[in-house]
Amino acid sequence: MSSDQPFITDDSQVVTETRDARMTGQGDRFNSRLREAFGSSPFILTKFDKFLNWCRGSSMFMLQFGIACCSIEMMHTYAVKHDLDRFGSGVPRASPRQADVMIVPGTIVSKFAPRMKRVYDQMPEPKFVVGMGSCTISGGPFQEGYNVIKGAEEVIPIDIHVPGCPPRPEALVYGVVKLQERVANGEAAPVTVKPYELEEFSDLERDELVDKLADQIDDDELVMRYNFADSP
């Protein structure tokens, strides 16, 4: 109980009636370790940001988001035996609007990338992403595929990469806990501009391909433009 730990008041000097009243006569139920740590003081002193980060990190709502093989291991991580809920992050939300964390469990292909970007955009800030498996790192075993996106980071920013094909549930738990640690410490990933962004078709630079598709696609239709030659 050193004083550099957060939320702990040094109560060695403070013994008051209030404290005694709180500690006795209420039954053991109320004498939690937290109560002991707080001592007589019903107040804690901390920075608001720090407190909020601690709250965020301790209760993360995951987006229920299954893409490919890794989602099977992700389901096992949520379910019995591995039980991600033990770490305060096991509530899968069906809607991105209620979620804090998106686990990207699988290969991203050209047709799905715009949808994933849209789902990511729909999540409220602050939001965090755990990339699960090799496909979200580099395209994994499908990197050579003609319509496979070479890593989810081409489309959305990723905070934690969990390697494996697929990672074991233990590995995913470790990744999520690491993310919680980072969130609690206030270290989210810096958001960078991604090569593949959703754009309106009319905003694209005019070239041969855009000219060719001009009569098929409306000007205000959202599109994603891929340049596979420049992909890693």
Place this chain on the structure above:
Amino acid sequence: MSLERPDTVDDGAVEQTPDELEALLGDLVVDRDDHLNAPGFVIRPDTVQETLRTLKQQAGYDHLSVVSAQEYENRYESIYHLKKYDDPTQEVSVVVPADKDDPVSESGEPVFRTADWHEREAYDLIGIEYDDHPDLRRILLPETWQGHPLSMDYDKDRPQIATLPEHANPLEDHHKDAESDTMFLNIGPHHPATHGVLHLKTVLDGEQVADVEPDIGYLHRSEEQMAQSGTYRHQIMPYPDRWDYISAGLLNEWAYARAAEDLADIEVPEYAQVIRTMGAEMCRIAAHMLALATFALDINGDFTATFMYAINDRERVQNLLEDLTGQRLMFNYFRLGGVVWDLPEPREEFFSKTRDFLDQLPESVEEYHNLITSNEVFQMRTIDTGILPPEVAKNYGATGPVARGSGVDYDLRRDDPYGYYDELDWDVVTEDGCDNFSRLLVRMREVEESAKIIEQCVDLLEDWPEDERNIQANVPRTLRPDDDTEIYRAVEGAKGELGIYIRADGTDKPARFKIRSPCFSNLQTLPEMANGEYIPDVIAALGSLDVVLGEVDR
């Protein structure tokens, strides 16, 4: 219902010799191009329907397994692999060459409904146009894609644009004058009930479904291209695990192993076959458990307990599989000519673990019956919903539990035996209900049959003499099957007939590697089951089909 074929064989299963078939087709045949598995008849591209209809109606070839298309130096070619539901060992290939400059071929869709999607895929990936096709659009790649990726002149590095479209209601005009007005509803591609990244374009008329169209391709990760760029011996085997990734890895690996072993004429030692059979059935149990778990969740969100129970049982099977193969999900355990290593030491421990699992399985199954199949809510939602009549199922090329739930007695493990199945005592499960409930029941009873198979395999393996434990045949370091040999071979995967078509060109890599995915054909039946039903029944029907999108899209 048993390994013995029914005594009464109807006319459909009467076997014709290739010459009889050629005589039947008469002038339609312009040439012969036999494959290793079946006689092949080359026909003109404008006589596809006539040929298929003759074979279907007069020779009893009522199962179009797959349409595989490819491009040669001088021509395009579509191959229709036909079989009989009554006896899948009777096969015939209809080879349709098309012009190199203007690849147009008549569509087989009016004869076999299943050809719809298969031909769309051939158009999408290879670039063959099908005349008289009802709806020839891209199916796996975005509509705006440039080029056909498995054709010869495709440039992989070219830039592409994919749209995020607002889907229009396809029925809006149809209902303008009618009393009813329709609403368009997108289900997916990111939706908890779609089992992955499937998009259902649904048109509702009130609470009823007027039209549903599955939109796939959100997980099309070029599996066929990956296989075509790998060498036979080692580089292809890791990929099958990732087609049907619901722990059905060994079943998929067997599909490739069977095709490649028959192509290269490799004999697998008996001991390895027993291990394969045991591992494959463990995978089937795991896969059916997940189907059960997610189906229960689809029916009622309150069935999370069932989900947890089923996952718990899956963990047990996965532990056994991990002991056997070293991996939880992506096993990569089969090798051409055998398996990669023997059973784990100490063997007794592995056997006793397996026996423990088998001993508690009847209790679990009983528990599932208590929890869901005898549950009134569950029965109300599943009995007599999602009806798939057997004739429709056959027309769409449905296989596996979906076909068997419609009373189609078709199981390749018995009808086209491979591995050690024909030496063991087990039954093929069918149900005649044709509804969602029957399909679930088939899966649950199949779990028990699989347990029977595993038990017999364990007995066999336990008594196997120590000096005859040969896990691997002699296979050349580099396999180079003869130029221009073609083969189509299928196994009974967790979802149905999982087939591989390989064309060898004399090198150590396949020139064409086509995957016949059971889910791809099964998913096509969804509109038949869902149209006219209520919207929750669509979700139930989809859940009972048990599609896995990695296998649908490949």
